[in-house]
Amino acid sequence: MIEWLFFLLPLAAASGWWAAKRSAERAAKTSGPDPAYFHGLNYLLDEQPDKAIEVFLQLADDGETAEIQLALGGLFRRRGEVDRAIRMHQGLIAQSRLAPSLRALALYELGQDYLQAGLLDRAEALFQELVTLEAYSARALEGLLTIYQQEREWEQCIAVARKLQACTGKPMGAEIAHYHCELAEAAWRRGDEAAGEKALADALSSDPHCTRALLLQVHRSLKQHQPQTALALLRREDADALGFLSEILPALAACYGGRPAEEWIAALRQLDDGSGNTALRLYLGEALKRAAGPEAAADLLMAHLHRYADLVVMEPLLRLAEQETQEPRLRQYLRTLARAIHHVQAQQPRYRCEHCGFQGHHLHWQCPGCRHWGSMRPPSPPKMDASA
């Protein structure tokens, strides 16, 4: 129930402000704030939010209580009662004597209501009006950004993000780079090579360290059969591309398909930064198995497992052990273990948001949980305790 206290605190504060104001006005006649305010507070402290809302609603019936109505409207929206929030904010805006600053705030709150209700066109119109009025501009621009991201209107996102940067001073280069990357991918999907290259260049000029843009460059190099360029890009230290090797290795492997195994192994070794990358170990293990035999592959996988508790690498090691033994019963044990481990690791999320902890099997450049850009990445395997 503690969340009610959190939701209702702004309401209590607005009511307190109003009660103090009224008490000052009536100081000659009364000895303190309106008793109804304390009744409302008591209900809050007794964890009876509905009764508290009832009391504050009665207080809000007074024409001077725009702040309480604003707080109540916000509360209704957070409770999921969007229709009620919309009615309260619309009623407030309709008041002819409302101060311009409170009217602007009510417009912003109504925009938030529409946004939550999925009425994006109406929310967009209100936020644009606020930007024109130069009232609550930063919050209105953030609202517009949310809308355009939902609608995947990336050109609009770029324009709004630039305005937001100018308005608040908050750097938006990283987000703008992602919008350009979205445009690049869309251009390539429809076969417009020139627009794709232009958008990619724009992404890198917005954020020269953008990992996603760098990975797009790597994919372009591989498509043009330039694996050395791809390797050089992946090894760049100013972007975290090696953390996303699992996204690149299938295409890189295809590029080395017709080449000698030694070249492929040397390429993989070039990408080893000592961080225990699971995908790299799997590809290197497979390459060594073919070129040098199962023992070489097993040595590599065992060295990895000495340092990391990595289920993904455990499975191929068990498969190698199963092939190595002639003992039927032992083979059966190893096969059963490998199958069980395969099942367990297939359930594990492949990506995790470093900002909110959201986990999933697919890479989302904008986290579906917290809407942050570039915060999802493959989790590192846990390190083994050296003393164990």
Ligand SMILES: [Zn+2]
């Ligand atoms: Zn997140």
